[in-house]
Amino acid sequence: MTRYIGRRLLAFIPVLFIIVTLTFFLVRLAPGGPFAAEKAVSEEALRQIAAHYNLDAPLFKQYLDYLAGLLQGDMGPSLKRPSRSVAEWILIKLPVSVELGIYGLVVALCLGLPAGILAAWRPNTWRDYVPMSLAMTGICVPNFVLGPLLVLVFAVHLGWLPVALWETPSDKILPALTLGAIYAAYIARLTRASLLEVLSQDFIRTARAKGLGETRVVLRHGLRGALQPVVAFLGPATAGLLTGSFVVENIFGIPGLGTEFIKAALNRDYTMIMGTVLVFSVLIMTFNLAVDVVQAWLDPRLRHA
Protein backbone atom coordinates (compact mmCIF):
# COMPACT_ATOMS: atom_id res chain seq x y z
CA MET A 1 0.00 0.00 0.00
CA THR A 2 2.78 2.43 0.97
CA ARG A 3 4.56 1.59 -2.28
CA TYR A 4 1.37 2.22 -4.23
CA ILE A 5 0.87 5.62 -2.60
CA GLY A 6 4.52 6.49 -3.19
CA ARG A 7 4.24 5.58 -6.88
CA ARG A 8 1.11 7.67 -7.26
CA LEU A 9 2.75 10.63 -5.52
CA LEU A 10 5.72 10.36 -7.89
CA ALA A 11 3.28 10.51 -10.81
CA PHE A 12 2.15 13.92 -9.52
CA ILE A 13 5.44 15.44 -10.63
CA PRO A 14 5.12 15.06 -14.43
CA VAL A 15 1.44 16.01 -14.33
CA LEU A 16 2.15 19.15 -12.31
CA PHE A 17 4.98 19.97 -14.69
CA ILE A 18 2.56 19.73 -17.64
CA ILE A 19 0.02 21.90 -15.84
CA VAL A 20 2.59 24.57 -14.96
CA THR A 21 3.98 24.64 -18.50
CA LEU A 22 0.56 24.74 -20.19
CA THR A 23 -0.76 27.44 -17.89
CA PHE A 24 2.41 29.53 -18.09
CA PHE A 25 2.48 29.72 -21.88
CA LEU A 26 -1.31 30.01 -22.29
CA VAL A 27 -1.40 32.95 -19.92
CA ARG A 28 1.70 34.65 -21.25
CA LEU A 29 1.18 34.27 -24.97
CA ALA A 30 -2.26 35.87 -24.77
CA PRO A 31 -2.59 39.58 -25.57
CA GLY A 32 -2.76 42.12 -22.75
CA GLY A 33 -0.82 42.23 -19.53
CA PRO A 34 -1.17 43.04 -15.86
CA PHE A 35 -0.17 46.67 -16.29
CA ALA A 36 -1.73 47.40 -19.69
CA ALA A 37 -4.79 49.08 -18.20
CA GLU A 38 -2.89 51.65 -16.13
CA LYS A 39 -2.88 54.50 -18.62
CA ALA A 40 -1.63 57.17 -16.21
CA VAL A 41 1.76 55.49 -15.99
CA SER A 42 4.51 56.64 -18.36
CA GLU A 43 6.34 54.34 -20.77
CA GLU A 44 9.49 54.59 -18.70
CA ALA A 45 7.71 53.64 -15.47
CA LEU A 46 6.06 50.69 -17.21
CA ARG A 47 9.44 49.50 -18.37
CA GLN A 48 10.78 49.77 -14.85
CA ILE A 49 7.84 47.82 -13.44
CA ALA A 50 8.38 45.13 -16.08
CA ALA A 51 12.07 44.98 -15.23
CA HIS A 52 11.29 44.78 -11.52
CA TYR A 53 9.10 41.71 -12.02
CA ASN A 54 11.45 40.11 -14.54
CA LEU A 55 8.79 40.53 -17.25
CA ASP A 56 11.25 41.98 -19.78
CA ALA A 57 13.42 38.87 -20.03
CA PRO A 58 12.86 36.48 -22.97
CA LEU A 59 9.76 34.39 -22.28
CA PHE A 60 11.59 31.08 -22.09
CA LYS A 61 14.09 32.50 -19.62
CA GLN A 62 11.19 33.73 -17.48
CA TYR A 63 9.71 30.26 -17.62
CA LEU A 64 12.93 28.67 -16.41
CA ASP A 65 13.26 31.31 -13.66
CA TYR A 66 9.70 30.62 -12.57
CA LEU A 67 10.34 26.87 -12.42
CA ALA A 68 13.53 27.46 -10.44
CA GLY A 69 11.57 29.65 -8.01
CA LEU A 70 8.85 26.99 -7.66
CA LEU A 71 11.42 24.33 -6.78
CA GLN A 72 12.49 26.53 -3.88
CA GLY A 73 8.85 27.03 -2.88
CA ASP A 74 8.74 30.61 -4.15
CA MET A 75 5.67 31.56 -6.21
CA GLY A 76 6.70 35.21 -6.50
CA PRO A 77 4.86 38.38 -5.52
CA SER A 78 1.30 39.09 -6.64
CA LEU A 79 1.64 41.46 -9.59
CA LYS A 80 -1.59 43.29 -8.89
CA ARG A 81 -1.44 43.38 -5.12
CA PRO A 82 2.26 43.36 -4.30
CA SER A 83 1.77 43.91 -0.57
CA ARG A 84 1.83 40.15 -0.10
CA SER A 85 3.43 37.26 -1.94
CA VAL A 86 1.26 34.77 -3.85
CA ALA A 87 1.94 32.14 -1.20
CA GLU A 88 0.73 34.48 1.55
CA TRP A 89 -2.45 35.34 -0.37
CA ILE A 90 -3.14 31.65 -0.86
CA LEU A 91 -2.60 30.92 2.83
CA ILE A 92 -5.13 33.63 3.71
CA LYS A 93 -7.78 32.69 1.12
CA LEU A 94 -7.51 28.90 0.90
CA PRO A 95 -8.92 28.07 4.38
CA VAL A 96 -12.15 29.89 3.49
CA SER A 97 -12.59 27.82 0.31
CA VAL A 98 -11.72 24.59 2.11
CA GLU A 99 -14.24 25.37 4.85
CA LEU A 100 -16.93 26.01 2.23
CA GLY A 101 -15.95 22.84 0.37
CA ILE A 102 -16.25 20.73 3.52
CA TYR A 103 -19.72 22.12 4.25
CA GLY A 104 -20.70 21.37 0.67
CA LEU A 105 -19.48 17.79 0.99
CA VAL A 106 -21.32 17.35 4.29
CA VAL A 107 -24.52 18.62 2.68
CA ALA A 108 -24.01 16.29 -0.31
CA LEU A 109 -23.52 13.20 1.87
CA CYS A 110 -26.16 14.00 4.48
CA LEU A 111 -28.84 14.66 1.88
CA GLY A 112 -27.71 12.27 -0.85
CA LEU A 113 -27.11 9.02 1.04
CA PRO A 114 -30.40 8.91 2.99
CA ALA A 115 -32.36 9.92 -0.12
CA GLY A 116 -30.73 7.12 -2.14
CA ILE A 117 -31.29 4.52 0.59
CA LEU A 118 -34.92 5.56 1.00
CA ALA A 119 -35.49 5.25 -2.75
CA ALA A 120 -33.84 1.83 -3.05
CA TRP A 121 -35.67 0.49 0.01
CA ARG A 122 -39.08 0.72 -1.65
CA PRO A 123 -38.43 1.04 -5.39
CA ASN A 124 -41.26 2.31 -7.62
CA THR A 125 -43.35 3.72 -4.78
CA TRP A 126 -43.74 7.36 -3.79
CA ARG A 127 -40.79 6.92 -1.42
CA ASP A 128 -38.70 6.26 -4.55
CA TYR A 129 -40.29 8.83 -6.87
CA VAL A 130 -40.17 11.82 -4.51
CA PRO A 131 -36.44 11.72 -3.66
CA MET A 132 -35.52 10.80 -7.25
CA SER A 133 -37.52 13.69 -8.72
CA LEU A 134 -35.80 15.99 -6.24
CA ALA A 135 -32.46 14.56 -7.36
CA MET A 136 -33.28 15.20 -11.04
CA THR A 137 -34.19 18.77 -10.08
CA GLY A 138 -30.88 19.10 -8.28
CA ILE A 139 -29.04 18.03 -11.43
CA CYS A 140 -30.98 20.33 -13.77
CA VAL A 141 -30.96 23.49 -11.66
CA PRO A 142 -27.39 24.82 -11.80
CA ASN A 143 -25.83 26.34 -8.70
CA PHE A 144 -25.84 29.86 -10.09
CA VAL A 145 -29.62 29.58 -10.42
CA LEU A 146 -30.19 27.76 -7.15
CA GLY A 147 -28.05 30.19 -5.11
CA PRO A 148 -29.85 33.40 -6.12
CA LEU A 149 -33.25 31.67 -5.82
CA LEU A 150 -32.43 30.50 -2.27
CA VAL A 151 -31.30 34.02 -1.38
CA LEU A 152 -34.47 35.44 -2.89
CA VAL A 153 -36.71 33.13 -0.87
CA PHE A 154 -34.92 32.68 2.46
CA ALA A 155 -33.03 35.95 2.79
CA VAL A 156 -35.02 38.58 0.90
CA HIS A 157 -38.64 37.43 1.30
CA LEU A 158 -38.67 35.38 4.48
CA GLY A 159 -35.75 37.20 6.09
CA TRP A 160 -34.65 34.05 7.96
CA LEU A 161 -31.03 34.12 6.83
CA PRO A 162 -28.56 36.88 5.92
CA VAL A 163 -27.98 37.80 2.26
CA ALA A 164 -24.22 37.81 1.83
CA LEU A 165 -21.93 37.53 4.82
CA TRP A 166 -19.32 35.00 5.89
CA GLU A 167 -19.06 35.21 9.66
CA THR A 168 -21.64 33.46 11.82
CA PRO A 169 -22.80 29.86 11.22
CA SER A 170 -26.14 31.04 9.85
CA ASP A 171 -24.27 32.86 7.04
CA LYS A 172 -22.92 29.54 5.89
CA ILE A 173 -26.15 27.60 5.46
CA LEU A 174 -27.18 28.94 2.04
CA PRO A 175 -23.70 28.72 0.43
CA ALA A 176 -23.28 25.16 1.71
CA LEU A 177 -26.69 24.14 0.35
CA THR A 178 -26.02 25.81 -2.99
CA LEU A 179 -22.65 24.13 -3.36
CA GLY A 180 -23.70 20.68 -2.15
CA ALA A 181 -27.10 20.32 -3.83
CA ILE A 182 -25.97 18.92 -7.19
CA TYR A 183 -23.59 16.42 -5.57
CA ALA A 184 -26.34 15.36 -3.17
CA ALA A 185 -28.41 14.66 -6.28
CA TYR A 186 -25.71 12.58 -7.97
CA ILE A 187 -24.96 10.68 -4.75
CA ALA A 188 -28.66 9.92 -4.26
CA ARG A 189 -28.92 8.48 -7.78
CA LEU A 190 -25.71 6.47 -7.45
CA THR A 191 -26.66 5.11 -4.03
CA ARG A 192 -30.10 4.05 -5.25
CA ALA A 193 -28.74 2.28 -8.33
CA SER A 194 -25.95 0.39 -6.61
CA LEU A 195 -28.01 -0.49 -3.52
CA LEU A 196 -30.76 -1.89 -5.74
CA GLU A 197 -28.20 -4.06 -7.50
CA VAL A 198 -26.65 -5.32 -4.26
CA LEU A 199 -30.06 -6.03 -2.73
CA SER A 200 -30.86 -8.39 -5.60
CA GLN A 201 -27.87 -10.62 -4.86
CA ASP A 202 -27.85 -14.04 -3.22
CA PHE A 203 -26.13 -13.10 0.03
CA ILE A 204 -28.93 -10.66 0.76
CA ARG A 205 -31.47 -13.46 0.28
CA THR A 206 -29.38 -15.54 2.67
CA ALA A 207 -29.36 -12.74 5.23
CA ARG A 208 -33.14 -12.44 4.95
CA ALA A 209 -33.51 -16.24 5.21
CA LYS A 210 -31.48 -16.17 8.41
CA GLY A 211 -34.28 -14.02 9.76
CA LEU A 212 -32.39 -10.74 10.04
CA GLY A 213 -34.53 -7.63 10.28
CA GLU A 214 -35.03 -5.56 7.15
CA THR A 215 -33.15 -2.56 8.62
CA ARG A 216 -30.16 -4.73 9.39
CA VAL A 217 -30.20 -6.38 5.97
CA VAL A 218 -30.29 -3.08 4.08
CA LEU A 219 -28.02 -0.97 6.25
CA ARG A 220 -25.43 -3.52 7.38
CA HIS A 221 -25.22 -6.02 4.56
CA GLY A 222 -26.51 -4.07 1.57
CA LEU A 223 -25.05 -0.64 2.10
CA ARG A 224 -21.46 -1.77 2.64
CA GLY A 225 -21.23 -3.20 -0.86
CA ALA A 226 -23.28 -0.40 -2.33
CA LEU A 227 -20.97 2.35 -1.11
CA GLN A 228 -18.21 1.49 -3.60
CA PRO A 229 -19.42 3.62 -6.54
CA VAL A 230 -20.35 6.43 -4.15
CA VAL A 231 -16.80 6.53 -2.80
CA ALA A 232 -15.45 6.43 -6.35
CA PHE A 233 -17.64 9.41 -7.19
CA LEU A 234 -16.24 11.46 -4.31
CA GLY A 235 -12.98 12.06 -6.22
CA PRO A 236 -14.53 13.90 -9.18
CA ALA A 237 -17.09 15.39 -6.80
CA THR A 238 -14.40 17.06 -4.74
CA ALA A 239 -12.86 18.49 -7.88
CA GLY A 240 -16.32 19.76 -8.79
CA LEU A 241 -16.86 21.21 -5.32
CA LEU A 242 -13.67 23.21 -5.77
CA THR A 243 -14.64 24.67 -9.14
CA GLY A 244 -18.25 25.03 -7.99
CA SER A 245 -16.94 27.23 -5.23
CA PHE A 246 -15.95 29.82 -7.91
CA VAL A 247 -19.61 30.50 -8.52
CA VAL A 248 -20.81 30.12 -4.95
CA GLU A 249 -18.11 32.44 -3.62
CA ASN A 250 -19.09 34.88 -6.35
CA ILE A 251 -22.82 34.77 -5.50
CA PHE A 252 -22.43 35.10 -1.76
CA GLY A 253 -19.42 37.41 -1.73
CA ILE A 254 -17.24 34.90 0.12
CA PRO A 255 -13.56 35.93 0.28
CA GLY A 256 -12.09 32.58 -0.84
CA LEU A 257 -9.55 31.33 -3.34
CA GLY A 258 -12.14 30.85 -6.10
CA THR A 259 -12.98 34.55 -6.15
CA GLU A 260 -9.25 35.23 -6.12
CA PHE A 261 -8.65 32.97 -9.14
CA ILE A 262 -11.36 34.62 -11.25
CA LYS A 263 -10.08 38.07 -10.29
CA ALA A 264 -6.52 37.09 -11.14
CA ALA A 265 -7.59 35.68 -14.51
CA LEU A 266 -9.50 38.86 -15.39
CA ASN A 267 -6.64 41.14 -14.23
CA ARG A 268 -3.92 39.05 -15.83
CA ASP A 269 -2.12 38.75 -12.52
CA TYR A 270 0.27 36.13 -13.92
CA THR A 271 1.87 34.89 -10.73
CA MET A 272 -1.45 34.74 -8.89
CA ILE A 273 -3.05 32.66 -11.69
CA MET A 274 -0.14 30.24 -11.67
CA GLY A 275 -0.29 29.92 -7.90
CA THR A 276 -4.05 29.31 -7.69
CA VAL A 277 -4.03 26.82 -10.59
CA LEU A 278 -1.20 24.91 -8.91
CA VAL A 279 -3.01 24.78 -5.58
CA PHE A 280 -6.27 23.64 -7.18
CA SER A 281 -4.46 20.96 -9.21
CA VAL A 282 -2.61 19.59 -6.22
CA LEU A 283 -5.85 19.51 -4.20
CA ILE A 284 -7.77 17.70 -6.94
CA MET A 285 -5.01 15.14 -7.46
CA THR A 286 -4.64 14.52 -3.74
CA PHE A 287 -8.37 13.90 -3.36
CA ASN A 288 -8.36 11.49 -6.29
CA LEU A 289 -5.51 9.57 -4.68
CA ALA A 290 -7.24 9.56 -1.29
CA VAL A 291 -10.39 8.18 -2.92
CA ASP A 292 -8.44 5.37 -4.60
CA VAL A 293 -6.82 4.46 -1.28
CA VAL A 294 -10.16 4.41 0.55
CA GLN A 295 -11.61 2.25 -2.22
CA ALA A 296 -8.80 -0.28 -1.94
CA TRP A 297 -9.40 -0.37 1.81
CA LEU A 298 -13.14 -0.97 1.33
CA ASP A 299 -12.67 -3.67 -1.28
CA PRO A 300 -9.64 -5.93 -0.82
CA ARG A 301 -10.03 -7.26 -4.37
CA LEU A 302 -8.85 -3.91 -5.75
CA ARG A 303 -5.58 -3.96 -3.80
CA HIS A 304 -3.90 -6.31 -6.20
CA ALA A 305 -5.21 -4.76 -9.39
Place this chain on the structure above:
Amino acid sequence: MRSGGAVKTVFADAERGTSLWRDAARRLQKNRLAVAGLIVLACVVLCAFAGPWFSSYPYDEQDRENKFLGPSAAHWFGTDHLGRDLFVRVMQGGQISLEVALAATAVSLSIGVLFGAMAGFLGGRVDNAMMRVVDVLYTLPFTIFAIILVTYLGRSLVLVFVAIGAVEWLTMARIVRGQVMSLKEKEFIEAAVAMGLSRRRILLRHLIPNAIGPVIVYATLTIPRVMLLEAFLSYLGLGVQAPMSSWGTLIKEGTAAMEEYPWLLVFPSVALSVTLFSLNFLGDGLRDALDPRSSKE
Protein backbone atom coordinates in the same frame (compact mmCIF):
# COMPACT_ATOMS: atom_id res chain seq x y z
CA MET B 1 -16.63 -10.76 -57.37
CA ARG B 2 -15.52 -7.96 -55.16
CA SER B 3 -18.52 -5.77 -55.83
CA GLY B 4 -20.86 -8.72 -55.21
CA GLY B 5 -19.34 -9.19 -51.75
CA ALA B 6 -19.64 -5.49 -50.99
CA VAL B 7 -23.31 -5.46 -51.98
CA LYS B 8 -23.98 -8.37 -49.67
CA THR B 9 -22.27 -6.73 -46.69
CA VAL B 10 -24.19 -3.54 -47.34
CA PHE B 11 -27.46 -5.44 -47.36
CA ALA B 12 -26.67 -7.36 -44.22
CA ASP B 13 -25.71 -4.13 -42.47
CA ALA B 14 -28.82 -2.35 -43.64
CA GLU B 15 -31.12 -5.11 -42.42
CA ARG B 16 -29.55 -5.28 -38.99
CA GLY B 17 -29.38 -1.49 -38.86
CA THR B 18 -33.07 -0.84 -39.47
CA SER B 19 -34.26 -3.45 -37.03
CA LEU B 20 -31.95 -2.11 -34.34
CA TRP B 21 -33.18 1.45 -34.91
CA ARG B 22 -36.81 0.36 -35.10
CA ASP B 23 -36.41 -1.50 -31.82
CA ALA B 24 -34.83 1.53 -30.24
CA ALA B 25 -37.55 3.84 -31.53
CA ARG B 26 -40.24 1.55 -30.12
CA ARG B 27 -38.59 1.44 -26.73
CA LEU B 28 -38.16 5.21 -26.78
CA GLN B 29 -41.83 5.79 -27.57
CA LYS B 30 -42.84 3.76 -24.54
CA ASN B 31 -40.74 5.98 -22.26
CA ARG B 32 -43.17 8.79 -21.45
CA LEU B 33 -40.58 11.03 -19.81
CA ALA B 34 -38.29 10.79 -22.83
CA VAL B 35 -41.13 11.57 -25.25
CA ALA B 36 -42.16 14.54 -23.12
CA GLY B 37 -38.53 15.68 -23.10
CA LEU B 38 -38.40 15.42 -26.88
CA ILE B 39 -41.59 17.47 -27.31
CA VAL B 40 -40.54 20.18 -24.87
CA LEU B 41 -37.15 20.33 -26.52
CA ALA B 42 -38.71 20.74 -29.95
CA CYS B 43 -40.81 23.64 -28.60
CA VAL B 44 -37.74 25.28 -27.04
CA VAL B 45 -35.76 24.98 -30.27
CA LEU B 46 -38.67 26.33 -32.30
CA CYS B 47 -39.13 29.31 -29.95
CA ALA B 48 -35.42 30.07 -29.82
CA PHE B 49 -34.87 30.07 -33.57
CA ALA B 50 -38.23 31.21 -35.00
CA GLY B 51 -39.58 33.17 -32.02
CA PRO B 52 -37.55 36.39 -32.41
CA TRP B 53 -38.90 36.81 -35.98
CA PHE B 54 -42.47 37.04 -34.74
CA SER B 55 -41.75 39.37 -31.85
CA SER B 56 -42.53 43.06 -32.32
CA TYR B 57 -39.38 44.02 -30.38
CA PRO B 58 -35.80 43.47 -31.60
CA TYR B 59 -33.68 41.83 -28.89
CA ASP B 60 -31.29 44.79 -28.63
CA GLU B 61 -33.82 47.65 -28.84
CA GLN B 62 -33.52 49.86 -25.78
CA ASP B 63 -36.49 51.82 -24.47
CA ARG B 64 -35.46 53.98 -21.53
CA GLU B 65 -39.07 55.00 -20.86
CA ASN B 66 -40.03 51.41 -20.04
CA LYS B 67 -37.29 50.10 -17.76
CA PHE B 68 -37.99 47.26 -15.33
CA LEU B 69 -41.61 46.72 -16.38
CA GLY B 70 -43.25 43.67 -14.82
CA PRO B 71 -44.69 40.91 -16.99
CA SER B 72 -47.72 42.21 -18.92
CA ALA B 73 -49.66 41.65 -22.12
CA ALA B 74 -47.26 43.91 -24.05
CA HIS B 75 -44.08 42.42 -22.54
CA TRP B 76 -44.81 38.82 -21.52
CA PHE B 77 -41.65 38.44 -19.44
CA GLY B 78 -41.32 42.17 -18.57
CA THR B 79 -38.37 44.40 -19.50
CA ASP B 80 -34.81 44.70 -18.22
CA HIS B 81 -32.66 47.59 -16.95
CA LEU B 82 -32.39 49.10 -20.44
CA GLY B 83 -36.05 48.61 -21.27
CA ARG B 84 -35.37 45.65 -23.58
CA ASP B 85 -38.13 43.07 -23.93
CA LEU B 86 -37.13 40.07 -21.81
CA PHE B 87 -39.22 37.53 -23.75
CA VAL B 88 -37.35 38.14 -26.98
CA ARG B 89 -34.05 38.25 -25.08
CA VAL B 90 -34.74 34.86 -23.52
CA MET B 91 -35.52 33.43 -26.96
CA GLN B 92 -32.42 35.05 -28.46
CA GLY B 93 -30.33 33.82 -25.51
CA GLY B 94 -31.68 30.31 -26.02
CA GLN B 95 -30.51 30.46 -29.62
CA ILE B 96 -26.96 31.27 -28.50
CA SER B 97 -27.00 28.69 -25.70
CA LEU B 98 -28.26 25.97 -28.04
CA GLU B 99 -25.78 26.90 -30.76
CA VAL B 100 -22.86 26.88 -28.35
CA ALA B 101 -23.99 23.56 -26.92
CA LEU B 102 -24.41 21.94 -30.33
CA ALA B 103 -21.15 23.26 -31.74
CA ALA B 104 -19.11 22.32 -28.68
CA THR B 105 -20.69 18.88 -28.62
CA ALA B 106 -19.81 18.50 -32.31
CA VAL B 107 -16.19 19.45 -31.59
CA SER B 108 -15.92 17.03 -28.68
CA LEU B 109 -17.68 14.37 -30.73
CA SER B 110 -15.25 14.61 -33.64
CA ILE B 111 -12.11 14.67 -31.50
CA GLY B 112 -13.35 11.93 -29.17
CA VAL B 113 -14.62 9.59 -31.88
CA LEU B 114 -11.53 9.89 -34.07
CA PHE B 115 -9.09 9.60 -31.17
CA GLY B 116 -10.92 6.70 -29.54
CA ALA B 117 -11.47 4.83 -32.80
CA MET B 118 -7.82 5.16 -33.79
CA ALA B 119 -6.60 3.99 -30.40
CA GLY B 120 -8.95 1.00 -30.42
CA PHE B 121 -8.22 0.11 -34.02
CA LEU B 122 -4.44 0.43 -33.98
CA GLY B 123 -4.14 -1.30 -30.61
CA GLY B 124 -0.87 -2.33 -28.99
CA ARG B 125 1.71 0.27 -28.16
CA VAL B 126 0.01 3.11 -30.02
CA ASP B 127 -3.19 2.44 -28.09
CA ASN B 128 -1.26 2.35 -24.85
CA ALA B 129 0.40 5.69 -25.51
CA MET B 130 -2.85 7.32 -26.67
CA MET B 131 -4.80 6.17 -23.64
CA ARG B 132 -2.02 7.28 -21.33
CA VAL B 133 -2.46 10.76 -22.81
CA VAL B 134 -6.17 10.57 -21.98
CA ASP B 135 -5.37 9.44 -18.43
CA VAL B 136 -3.06 12.39 -17.90
CA LEU B 137 -5.57 14.82 -19.37
CA TYR B 138 -8.24 13.44 -17.02
CA THR B 139 -6.24 14.58 -14.04
CA LEU B 140 -5.96 18.17 -15.31
CA PRO B 141 -8.41 20.64 -13.79
CA PHE B 142 -10.34 21.31 -16.98
CA THR B 143 -12.85 23.85 -15.81
CA ILE B 144 -9.89 25.96 -14.77
CA PHE B 145 -8.33 25.59 -18.20
CA ALA B 146 -11.62 26.48 -19.87
CA ILE B 147 -11.72 29.65 -17.78
CA ILE B 148 -8.13 30.53 -18.68
CA LEU B 149 -8.71 29.80 -22.38
CA VAL B 150 -11.83 31.91 -22.54
CA THR B 151 -10.31 34.83 -20.62
CA TYR B 152 -7.17 34.94 -22.68
CA LEU B 153 -8.09 33.99 -26.18
CA GLY B 154 -10.61 36.76 -26.48
CA ARG B 155 -14.31 36.33 -26.00
CA SER B 156 -15.54 35.29 -29.40
CA LEU B 157 -18.18 32.61 -29.57
CA VAL B 158 -16.04 30.38 -31.77
CA LEU B 159 -13.36 30.16 -29.13
CA VAL B 160 -15.91 29.33 -26.48
CA PHE B 161 -17.00 26.39 -28.65
CA VAL B 162 -13.48 25.19 -29.20
CA ALA B 163 -12.44 25.59 -25.58
CA ILE B 164 -15.45 23.70 -24.28
CA GLY B 165 -15.25 21.04 -26.98
CA ALA B 166 -11.58 20.50 -26.26
CA VAL B 167 -12.49 19.88 -22.62
CA GLU B 168 -15.26 17.38 -23.12
CA TRP B 169 -13.92 14.72 -25.49
CA LEU B 170 -12.12 12.39 -23.09
CA THR B 171 -14.99 10.17 -22.00
CA MET B 172 -16.21 9.96 -25.58
CA ALA B 173 -12.78 8.70 -26.65
CA ARG B 174 -12.89 5.98 -23.98
CA ILE B 175 -16.36 4.83 -24.99
CA VAL B 176 -15.53 4.66 -28.71
CA ARG B 177 -12.24 2.87 -28.05
CA GLY B 178 -14.05 0.15 -26.10
CA GLN B 179 -16.65 -0.24 -28.85
CA VAL B 180 -14.07 -0.42 -31.62
CA MET B 181 -11.94 -2.92 -29.73
CA SER B 182 -14.83 -5.34 -29.42
CA LEU B 183 -16.12 -4.70 -32.94
CA LYS B 184 -12.80 -5.30 -34.66
CA GLU B 185 -12.84 -8.95 -33.57
CA LYS B 186 -16.18 -9.50 -35.37
CA GLU B 187 -16.46 -11.47 -38.62
CA PHE B 188 -17.56 -8.58 -40.81
CA ILE B 189 -14.31 -6.76 -40.12
CA GLU B 190 -12.39 -9.93 -40.89
CA ALA B 191 -14.33 -10.07 -44.16
CA ALA B 192 -13.45 -6.45 -44.91
CA VAL B 193 -9.78 -7.16 -44.26
CA ALA B 194 -9.94 -10.26 -46.46
CA MET B 195 -11.46 -8.17 -49.25
CA GLY B 196 -8.37 -5.98 -49.12
CA LEU B 197 -10.01 -2.75 -47.97
CA SER B 198 -7.62 -0.10 -46.72
CA ARG B 199 -7.32 0.42 -42.99
CA ARG B 200 -8.66 3.93 -43.33
CA ARG B 201 -11.74 2.69 -45.13
CA ILE B 202 -12.34 -0.05 -42.58
CA LEU B 203 -12.05 2.47 -39.77
CA LEU B 204 -14.22 5.19 -41.30
CA ARG B 205 -16.81 3.08 -43.15
CA HIS B 206 -17.16 -0.04 -41.04
CA LEU B 207 -15.97 0.48 -37.48
CA ILE B 208 -17.13 3.99 -36.62
CA PRO B 209 -20.67 3.68 -38.09
CA ASN B 210 -21.24 0.53 -36.05
CA ALA B 211 -20.15 2.20 -32.83
CA ILE B 212 -22.67 4.99 -33.32
CA GLY B 213 -25.31 3.93 -30.75
CA PRO B 214 -23.38 4.65 -27.55
CA VAL B 215 -21.92 7.74 -29.24
CA ILE B 216 -25.39 9.21 -29.81
CA VAL B 217 -26.37 8.45 -26.23
CA TYR B 218 -23.28 10.04 -24.80
CA ALA B 219 -23.59 13.05 -27.12
CA THR B 220 -27.16 13.65 -25.91
CA LEU B 221 -25.89 13.63 -22.36
CA THR B 222 -22.95 15.89 -23.31
CA ILE B 223 -25.22 18.66 -24.61
CA PRO B 224 -26.70 19.57 -21.19
CA ARG B 225 -23.26 19.45 -19.60
CA VAL B 226 -21.86 21.79 -22.24
CA MET B 227 -24.84 24.15 -21.92
CA LEU B 228 -24.22 24.27 -18.21
CA LEU B 229 -20.52 24.98 -18.69
CA GLU B 230 -21.29 27.78 -21.18
CA ALA B 231 -23.82 29.28 -18.78
CA PHE B 232 -21.28 28.94 -15.97
CA LEU B 233 -18.63 30.82 -17.99
CA SER B 234 -21.12 33.47 -19.05
CA TYR B 235 -22.30 33.80 -15.47
CA LEU B 236 -18.75 34.54 -14.40
CA GLY B 237 -18.65 37.22 -17.11
CA LEU B 238 -16.31 35.22 -19.35
CA GLY B 239 -18.65 34.08 -22.09
CA VAL B 240 -20.97 35.80 -24.51
CA GLN B 241 -20.71 39.60 -24.58
CA ALA B 242 -23.43 42.29 -24.85
CA PRO B 243 -25.62 43.07 -26.72
CA MET B 244 -25.74 39.33 -27.47
CA SER B 245 -26.83 37.25 -24.55
CA SER B 246 -27.02 33.62 -23.61
CA TRP B 247 -29.10 32.21 -20.77
CA GLY B 248 -26.00 32.41 -18.59
CA THR B 249 -25.58 36.15 -19.13
CA LEU B 250 -29.31 36.77 -18.63
CA ILE B 251 -29.23 34.89 -15.34
CA LYS B 252 -26.20 36.94 -14.28
CA GLU B 253 -28.04 40.18 -15.09
CA GLY B 254 -31.14 38.87 -13.35
CA THR B 255 -29.18 38.05 -10.20
CA ALA B 256 -27.93 41.64 -10.01
CA ALA B 257 -31.49 43.01 -9.95
CA MET B 258 -33.36 40.13 -8.32
CA GLU B 259 -34.35 41.84 -5.07
CA GLU B 260 -36.65 44.38 -6.72
CA TYR B 261 -37.28 42.71 -10.08
CA PRO B 262 -37.29 38.93 -9.49
CA TRP B 263 -38.77 38.10 -12.92
CA LEU B 264 -35.45 39.06 -14.53
CA LEU B 265 -33.92 36.08 -12.73
CA VAL B 266 -36.87 33.71 -12.83
CA PHE B 267 -37.64 33.57 -16.57
CA PRO B 268 -34.14 32.82 -17.91
CA SER B 269 -33.58 30.36 -15.06
CA VAL B 270 -36.78 28.51 -15.89
CA ALA B 271 -35.86 28.42 -19.58
CA LEU B 272 -32.43 26.95 -18.84
CA SER B 273 -33.69 24.43 -16.29
CA VAL B 274 -36.59 23.22 -18.45
CA THR B 275 -34.21 22.65 -21.36
CA LEU B 276 -31.73 20.81 -19.15
CA PHE B 277 -34.56 18.66 -17.77
CA SER B 278 -35.78 17.63 -21.20
CA LEU B 279 -32.27 16.95 -22.50
CA ASN B 280 -31.49 14.75 -19.51
CA PHE B 281 -34.76 12.82 -19.77
CA LEU B 282 -34.26 12.36 -23.50
CA GLY B 283 -30.65 11.23 -22.94
CA ASP B 284 -31.65 8.72 -20.27
CA GLY B 285 -34.45 7.47 -22.53
CA LEU B 286 -32.12 7.09 -25.52
CA ARG B 287 -29.65 5.19 -23.38
CA ASP B 288 -32.32 2.78 -22.24
CA ALA B 289 -33.60 2.43 -25.81
CA LEU B 290 -30.29 1.96 -27.62
CA ASP B 291 -28.39 0.05 -24.99
CA PRO B 292 -30.74 -1.66 -22.55
CA ARG B 293 -27.88 -3.35 -20.70
CA SER B 294 -26.30 -0.12 -19.46
CA SER B 295 -29.49 1.38 -18.06
CA LYS B 296 -28.69 0.55 -14.46
CA GLU B 297 -26.82 3.66 -13.42
